[in-house]
Amino acid sequence: MELCFPVVESFLRHRELRDRIESERENEDKRKRDLYSREADELKNLIPHIDGENYKETCARLSFALGEKINSTVFHMAVKKIRKRL
Secondary structure, three states: OOOOHHHHHHHHHHHHHHHHHHHHHHHHHHHHHHHHHHHHHHHOOOOOOOOOOOHHHHHHHHHHHHOOOOOHHHHHHHHHHHHHOO
């Protein structure tokens, strides 16, 4: 089987580009996760943990304490952290 060098070069360029884009996306995702986690850490101190309370009730209390709409991912991270707190 004979390889055509321009085709191989093109393939390698595209693979390199794909790898670079993937790496950039992973870095951006990690940065967002870290930012959301820091924001959730700040929010978890707004309300106390209550034993026996279900997820929906914790959401309602946090929503009432905030008084405004925030990023859904941050909100639910905060609720999970509140529920894990002892």
